[in-house]
Amino acid sequence: MKQIILALAAAFFLTGCCNIEYKGKELSPLQSSKAVVLYFSPNQYPKNSAQDVLGDAKISGGTNWTTQELQAKLKSFAAEKGANGVLIERIxxxxxxxxxxxQVKNLPSKTWVVGDNSSSASKHFREDMTNYSKKPEAQEEIYRIVIHAKLLNVTEKR
Incomplete structure (x- = not known):
């Protein structure tokens, strides 16, 4: 039972988490991530504004994350670091x-008998897994989404 819980926890952390790497300075945190604006090009900066780059951030997430969810997480992270702007450089x-x-769809295979608890179940399971893994089309690639960005402090020029 303990091994099952550990395996489930490991699976959750491998696919369910996102990772943020940051190199830069910090300002006082903002009260809300709603104050953080995403920019996809320097042309989108407000006119008559100055941009101070606080640092470089990289956020990545597994199969459970969408680009929009990672962007929202990045906005929250930027608010914690005191940035009011994020320039997305690359996705x-x-x-x-x-x-x-x-495995990707989290569904049982057609050849697996999930509720089989007979003494021969493990033998059949091994045979099924061996046969299943021999098929060339049995594998599909898994991707991580990685967003490279700069955290900004955007201020009005006077």
Missing amino acids: ERVPAGEARPD
Whole structure:
């Protein structure tokens, strides 16, 4: 039972988490991430504004994350660091390995008998897994989404 809980926890943390790497300075935190504006080009900066780059950030997430969710997480992170702007420099889909389609969709395979608790179940399970893994089309790539950005302090020029 303990091993099952550890395996589930490991699976959650491998696919369910996002990772933020940041190199830069910090200001006083903002009260809300709503005050943080996402920019996809320097042309989008407000006219008559100055941009102070606080630092470089990289956020990545596994198969459970969408780009929009990662951007929202990045906005929250920027608010914590005191940035009121985020310049998205690049969004990538990076291969992170391969998995069977039923693992990606979190569904049981057609050949697996989930509720079988007979003494021969483990033997059949091993045979099914061996046969399943021999199929060349049995694997599909898994990607991580990686967003590279600069955290900004955007102020009005006087």
